[in-house]
Amino acid sequence: MARRRPRTLLAMAPGLRSRLLDDAATRRLREVADVEPEFVLDDYAGPGAAAALAQAEILLTCWGAPAVDARTLAAAPRLRAVVHAAGSVKQIVTDACWERGIVVSSAARANSLPVAEYTVAMVLLSNKNVLRLREDYRAARGRRPDRHQGHGHIGNYRRRVGIVGASRIGRRVIELLAPYDLELVLYDPYMNTEQAACLGARGVGLDELCRTCDVVSLHAPELPETRAMIDRRRLALMRDGATLINTARGSLVDGSALTAELTSGRLNAVIDVTEPEVLPADSPLYDLPNVLLTPHIAGSLGNELHRMADSAIEEIARYGAGLPFAHAVRREDLHRTA
Structure with missing residues (x-):
């Protein structure tokens, strides 16, 4: 040719x-x-x-x-x-x-791969409660903290992970998590339960996903209808100690409501994107021990x-x-x- x-x-x-x-x-x-x-x-x-x-x-x-x-x-x-x-x-x-x-x-497909890999790493670390265990170790300087007392709920065995959005990234995350002993659930308004099952996840409503998952990971696009889709009410549905991962867009989450939940210590978060893109210098998210805040690094770097x-x-x-x-x-x- x-x-x-x-x-x-x-x-x-x-x-x-x-x-x-x-x-x-x-x-x-x-x-x-x-x-x-x-x-x-x-x-x-x-x-x-x-x-x-x-x-x-x-x-x-x-x-x-x-x-x-x-x-x-x-x-x-x-x-x-x-x-x-x-x-x-x-x-x-x-x-x-x-x-x-x-x-x-x-090259959206090529750019989706590192985001999915980053997300998988954060899901596994979140279920191991790495941020809080790190704080325990800091507080116990010079001696080993009890890794089992009070942490019987942590780990990646049979934990439920919720994927919000069957985007390229969301689908790749489901694919990469398939070998683990996790229960995967998916919310996407354009997919029915049969289509979700074909991807390897159980299709559920967004409220059920927020209410029942140990980790909620966002992979929806930034659209008028997705703005603040994780609002104060849905954050309140999340179980104590659950982790929210956002590698999509900051606008998907009600920022003030999330900050309030994280400041209380009730939830954990892995936040790679925010609104505004750079948070003000006085944002408490920079210093909270239950928050991993990064400057939009999940994508190609x-x-x-x-x-x-x-x-x-x-x-x-x-x-x-x-x-x-x-x-x-x-x-x-x-x-x-x-």
């Missing part, structure tokens, strides 16, 4: 290219695309942008890329595809792109960015060979995806 090397333009945050594309990826990109990897746009009106856009057939984007709006499209008459080397395309691909027939690909780059480059190779994208994004699916 004949292969073309489509003219490709990079667009992303300054300094990101060198972290996204290692030497091997850069060589592969040059093989499949007519590209200048050192030339990267973060502003479609910046120096050299007009000439580059006029020739581009593909935009290879990542975090920090500007939105491809009607003005940008007018400056890019040859543009036919946007290949996003990251997850959600909602901040980049506008209605003007769909109306022009631009085809879109995303360090060498995991190379997986997203490889995925995007293979999509460009497919495009050049006249094949459809393996990870195409469809406009009609955006209303229920991240």
Whole structure:
């Protein structure tokens, strides 16, 4: 099959290219695309942008890329595809792109893998009550605390784990947890109990999931209908000592209600995303012993960015060979995806 090397333009945050594309990826990109990897746009009106856009057939984007709006499209008459080397395309691909027939690909699947792996690690550590046992050890400095007294309920044998959202990440978490002696339950408004069972989980309502699970892990998209879906009432349903894991979006949880529950010590939490994205300096969540607070690290980090780059480059190779994208994004699916 004949292969073309489509003219490709990079667009992303300054300094990101060198972290996204290692030497091997850069060589592969040059093989499949007519590209200048050192030339990267973060502003479609910046120096050299007009000439580059006029020739581009593909935009290879990542975090920090500007939105491809009607003005940008007018400056890019040859543009036919946007290949996003990251997850959600909602901040980049506008209605003007769909109306022009631009085809879109995303590395959301590649980015979902480290999130799922991180979540699985946190589920297992949460059921072992690691945060509280760490505090016991700190308090017992110089001697071993009693690891059994008062901790008979901890462990990963027959614990119930609730997955909220059968997204790519949610499905992968269920798959990775399958070998463990856990009971997996799933809430997703687009799935019935038979479909949930096919994934390896028991389908339940969200209230039942919150009320009966030892760990509740969020994997739903950020949509108007998911905003504060874990509200004060549902947090109150959670059993004493349960853990909430949020690697999805901060907006899914009522932040003030969660802070109140965590400050009381009744619940535990693993929080990788918040609203606002960076909490104010006086937030108690930074210091609570029952909270693991991290700065949005569950997704691709360090060498995991190379997986997203490889995925995007293979999509460009497919495009050049006249094949459809393996990870195409469809406009009609955006209303229920991240």
